[in-house]
Amino acid sequence: MSGELQQLVPTMMPSAARALLKGVALPVASALVLGLVMQFVVGPAIGAYPASVALQVGISVMLAVSLNIVNGYTGQFSIGHAGFFAVGAYVGAGISYYAALSGIDPASGQQPSQALSNGAWLVWNDGQNFLFSYGEWRMILASIVGGCVAAGLGYIVGLPSLRLRGDYLAIVTLGFGEITRVLLTQTKPQIFDRDELAATHAKDWVIPPMGGATGFSDIPAYASLMWVWFFVAVMIFFAYRVKQSSTGRALLSIREDEIAARSMGVNITKYKVRAFVLAAGLAGLAGSLYAHTGQVIRPQEAGFQRSFEVIIFVVLGGMGSISGVVLAAIILSILPEALRDLSEYRLIVYALLLILMMIVRPKGLFGVREIWEFWPFTRAKKSEKKVITP
Amino acid sequence: MAELLQIMVAVVAVGSLYALIALGYTMVYGILKFINFAHSDVFVLGAWVSLVLSVMIISALKLAPGSSPPLWIAPLVLIAAMVVCGLVGFAIERLAYKPLRKAPRLNVLITAIGVSLLLQNVGQLTGFAVAKDDDGKTIATVPFGPSPKRMPSLLPETAAPDPNLAKPLVLIQPVDVFIFVSAIVLMVGLQYLVFRTKFGAAMRAVSFNTETAALMGIRVDRVISVTFVTGAMLAAAAGFMYALKYPGLNQTAHETWVLLGLKAFVAAVVGGIGNVRGAVLGGFLIAFIEFMGMYCFSKYLDPVLHTNMGTNLRDVYVFAMLIFVLLVRPAGILGSQLKEKV
Numbered sequence: 001m002s003g004e005l006q007q008l009v010p011t012m013m014p015s016a017a018r019a020l021l022k023g024v025a026l027p028v029a030s031a032l033v034l035g036l037v038m039q040f041v042v043g044p045a046i047g048a049y050p051a052s053v054a055l056q057v058g059i060s061v062m063l064a065v066s067l068n069i070v071n072g073y074t075g076q077f078s079i080g081h082a083g084f085f086a087v088g089a090y091v092g093a094g095i096s097y098y099a100a101l102s103g104i105d106p107a108s109g110q111q112p113s114q115a116l117s118n119g120a121w122l123v124w125n126d127g128q129n130f131l132f133s134y135g136e137w138r139m140i141l142a143s144i145v146g147g148c149v150a151a152g153l154g155y156i157v158g159l160p161s162l163r164l165r166g167d168y169l170a171i172v173t174l175g176f177g178e179i180t181r182v183l184l185t186q187t188k189p190q191i192f193d194r195d196e197l198a199a200t201h202a203k204d205w206v207i208p209p210m211g212g213a214t215g216f217s218d219i220p221a222y223a224s225l226m227w228v229w230f231f232v233a234v235m236i237f238f239a240y241r242v243k244q245s246s247t248g249r250a251l252l253s254i255r256e257d258e259i260a261a262r263s264m265g266v267n268i269t270k271y272k273v274r275a276f277v278l279a280a281g282l283a284g285l286a287g288s289l290y291a292h293t294g295q296v297i298r299p300q301e302a303g304f305q306r307s308f309e310v311i312i313f314v315v316l317g318g319m320g321s322i323s324g325v326v327l328a329a330i331i332l333s334i335l336p337e338a339l340r341d342l343s344e345y346r347l348i349v350y351a352l353l354l355i356l357m358m359i360v361r362p363k364g365l366f367g368v369r370e371i372w373e374f375w376p377f378t379r380a381k382k383s384e385k386k387v388i389t390p
Numbered sequence: 391m392a393e394l395l396q397i398m399v400a401v402v403a404v405g406s407l408y409a410l411i412a413l414g415y416t417m418v419y420g421i422l423k424f425i426n427f428a429h430s431d432v433f434v435l436g437a438w439v440s441l442v443l444s445v446m447i448i449s450a451l452k453l454a455p456g457s458s459p460p461l462w463i464a465p466l467v468l469i470a471a472m473v474v475c476g477l478v479g480f481a482i483e484r485l486a487y488k489p490l491r492k493a494p495r496l497n498v499l500i501t502a503i504g505v506s507l508l509l510q511n512v513g514q515l516t517g518f519a520v521a522k523d524d525d526g527k528t529i530a531t532v533p534f535g536p537s538p539k540r541m542p543s544l545l546p547e548t549a550a551p552d553p554n555l556a557k558p559l560v561l562i563q564p565v566d567v568f569i570f571v572s573a574i575v576l577m578v579g580l581q582y583l584v585f586r587t588k589f590g591a592a593m594r595a596v597s598f599n600t601e602t603a604a605l606m607g608i609r610v611d612r613v614i615s616v617t618f619v620t621g622a623m624l625a626a627a628a629g630f631m632y633a634l635k636y637p638g639l640n641q642t643a644h645e646t647w648v649l650l651g652l653k654a655f656v657a658a659v660v661g662g663i664g665n666v667r668g669a670v671l672g673g674f675l676i677a678f679i680e681f682m683g684m685y686c687f688s689k690y691l692d693p694v695l696h697t698n699m700g701t702n703l704r705d706v707y708v709f710a711m712l713i714f715v716l717l718v719r720p721a722g723i724l725g726s727q728l729k730e731k732v
Contacts, residue, residue, distance in 0.1 A: 077496065161713070164720050167425060171659050172716055175709035178652065182705045303645070304652070308503050315500050347511040354504035355486050362493040 031233035039226035057333045058228035064313035064329035066282030072320035074275040075255030080173030083180040084150040084280040085287040086302035092146035092288025093219045139222040143288035150284020158276035184299035185213040221294035318364030323371040395560045403566040406573035409673025410628035411654030414621030420597040420664035427502040430651020431509035436629025440471040445530040464544040472623040479622025513642030541637040569631045662725025683707030
């Protein structure tokens with residue numbers, strides 16, 4: 001046994017190490033670089049308000065990338081994506097806020113908005129905080145938990161409803177989003193007082209105190225430009241790897257022709273549920289980060305308006321094209337800000353552009369291809385490409 | 391018992407509204423196989439157009455204060471609103487949907503969302519005044535402006551019951567009767583159009599198979615246009631009735647409108663989308679579920695806010711019902727499951 005291992009390890013190690021370097025370390029490093037550039041170069045250069053827009057752009061990109069897995073790769077039409085986003089937001093916010101309020105950690109006294117503005121959050125090791133401040137680590141933990149809860153919910157919703165096809169699936173997901181929204185309005189008022197929080201019992205948390213219809217406020221705002229764009233990069237990379245994997249190929253084959261895929265041995269239900277769970281988890285993560293950007297989160301986050309917004313990103317970007325979807329999310333989130341001068345006409349212009357776009361470029365900005373596939377030298381080699389790009 | 395009967399009155403009135411809106415959704419889906427998300431905005435437009443028209447007519451008549459407006463206004467406004475919305479529906483179909491006849495359905499859906507956004511936001515623009523009250527204050531504008539407005543009552547109201555007399559079993563307002571009767575007239579008319587006329591046969595043929603219908607010499611574009619216009623007119627009628635029943639109208643982009651439209655859409659799906667009779671059935675069923683849910687849970691108060699739990703959760707019953715029906719009978723109650731050919 002141990003002899004086998006000893007034999008295996010030297011042969012495995014180099015390739016495993018290389019795979020680890022290529023698959024995890026390099027992407028994370030480049031994501032960190034992007035985050036740092038956004039925080040320290042782009043952020044200060046564009047000013048405070050554009051920086052806050054850049055935060056929301058990042059959240060939009062994450063949502064678009066996550067929905068792209070279901071709507072783009074798999075061709076299943078989900079219009080309840082905001083439901084998962086909101087669940088992630090509420091779970092993440094609940095963990096962060098109540099952990100900070102109860103004072104179980106050293107970061108509770110710190111004013112997060114200050115920490116965000118002066119960039120003092122990047123501390124090395126002062127005994128309490130390691131590398132990043134305590135609140136940031138907590139935010140990341142809360143976001144992962146939020147993503148996991150959303151993914152679990154995606155499994156529960158997806159398993160029965162993915163039997164349905166096309167529009168019917170769309171309608172069920174819409175119903176799910178609306179139910180989430182109404183149930184979130186039924187949560188109890190938020191607790192602002194530490195003593196009051198200490199006096200609660202477990203049964204008070206059956207209906208969690210998440211602020212109900214008035215919204216959940218005062219969430220520690222640790223999601224700086226760096227964190228949002230770090231996760232954007234990680235998520236894009238992850239989505240790209242999923243697309244290239246055997247799972248991704250199975251998903252694409254379901255999009256192209258469900259019956260043909262099934263006859264080739266693809267377990268349709270399994271892969272649909274997998275796509276749904278992945279997308280829900282990523283949306284939950286995005287939601288939790290959104291909750292930490294200093295926003296008051298409201299039950300309306302789960303409403304279909306937000307779901308529609310994300311669908312528009314995916315369709316305009318081109319179903320399944322990651323680069324197209326990212327670009328569409330960036331452009332369309334900046335557009336309403338750029339049109340701000342038109343004040344009450346801006347949404348009208350936005351709507352007209354949307355209608356016009358669908359008539360002029362019905363396949364989205366880039367169709368199903370990635371941006372780099374448009375470069376002349378790759379176009380010549382298109383026949384050699386392995387990825388399914390119809 | 392009396393309470394239940396009173397609820398039934400509300401179910402019949404609101405169910406008629408849902409059914410009328412659901413008919414538009416279902417007709418368009420039956421022919422073009424896409425969810426027309428702009429339909430609920432045509433309904434909102436119908437409500438607002440009827441408000442503006444009734445205000446204009448009433449202020450033009452210069453009624454003596456305290457006297458109720460003549461009865462002929464209601465049918466007149468109803469027909470005018472239906473014509474306006476029919477024209478709008480025609481324009482939407484020609485300008486936005488027709489260029490996409492060959493495009494994937496998802497694109498048409500996005501366009502529908504675009505049209506919906508457009509109608510909502512155009513309706514919210516600060517408009518110019520078309521009617522003023524005696525004090526010179528503007529009471530109606532076109533477009534409708536960002537503030538909520540009040541629809542004048544066009545029908546007489548039942549006086550509050552005399553406390554000395556025995557309490558009536560149920561109280562039926564003239565509004566409810568008007569809504570029910572006109573909804574039934576419109577639905578029977580539609581039934582006649584679809585199932586008894588030559589044009590209805592063409593509609594059903596296009597819904598069954600567009601290409602074959604075109605080969606048989608049916609002018610598909612015309613059929614689609616008429617379908618849209620009919621759906622828009624029914625939505626306008628529903629809008630007028632809604633404005634009569636609930637006179638305080640929210641601004642056009644308010645989410646209550648969208649939710650109402652969504653519920654009507656749920657009604658169409660529950661009844662079996664694409665099926666005209668199913669939409670009517672679904673409309674009444676959804677209203678029944680909604681009001682019964684509110685009744686059953688009305689005894690429970692929200693533990694903290696002390697608001698009525700039954701009313702707070704009214705949307706949940708509808709959407710839970712939707713999910714249940716789709717899981718048990720994916721094509722809806724009256725819908726037929728289509729066999730897929732490979």
